[in-house]
Amino acid sequence: MxxxxxxxxxxxxxxxxxxxxxxxxxxxxxxxxxxxxxxxxxxxxxxxCASHQFNLAVQALMREDDDILDKIHDLMVKLNTITNWHHLREADALMPVYRNTTRWISTFSMIDRYFRIYSKLDRIDDQLADVIPTPRENVRLKALFEDLKNLES
Known part of the structure; x- marks a missing residue:
């Protein structure tokens, strides 16, 4: 239009x-x-729009961690299969959450969900090992998550 x-x-x-x-x-x-x-x-x-400008600023903050965020997104996509839904339910884990690149809060929600289901991922599917972040990546992800928590409140 x-x-x-x-x-x-x-x-x-x-x-x-x-x-x-x-x-x-x-x-x-x-x-x-x-x-x-x-x-x-x-x-x-x-x-x-202040919200739009804030979103752009937060996106810039997260840019250096795009590789890990892409990995988490790929993990969530792989978890979003019928077989993995079944495994997630059996493990009393929550369903996957995706990142919408135009909304920073969706990235925050995706990271939050990742940490909430992380301990149960070993019971889901051995093929997920390639997309689960390494311990070093988890340290970076936790630091980013803490920064985003401060922005979310």
Whole structure:
């Protein structure tokens, strides 16, 4: 949807709620080109979304640990099979959680789930050994998890 179509939609919504366009003080949005065009065409200032900026900052913080995070994600994908679901249930373990790269909190949740099921992984499937982080990687992962805990609160 282009900026002209969004302007039309915005006009319809404002009309529905009997709001005059002059009452708009600013748009809260990311810097996608369509949003910039919308702000320029309507002469309404655009401010960046604090949540989006925070997410970008946390993503930058996690970038140096991408290799381990990819490994954990691969582990969660392998755990998400019918056979492994059965093994997880037998071990009273929780189901896998995936990382959504656009939401840092999903990475936090994935790491949390990993540590909660880690002690039961040896009872699941021998083929998981290749994707389970090494003890050294676990140390790095725990440090990252502690940093993310501080940001999450």
């Amino acid at each position: 282009g900026s002209d179509a969004i302007i039309e939609l915005l006009d319809d919504v404002l009309d529905t709620y009997e709001i005059h366009a002059s009452q708009l003080c600013f748009y809260v949005c990311d810097h996608a080109s369509v949003n910039v065009a919308l702000a320029n065409k309507t002469l309404v200032p655009m401010i960046g």
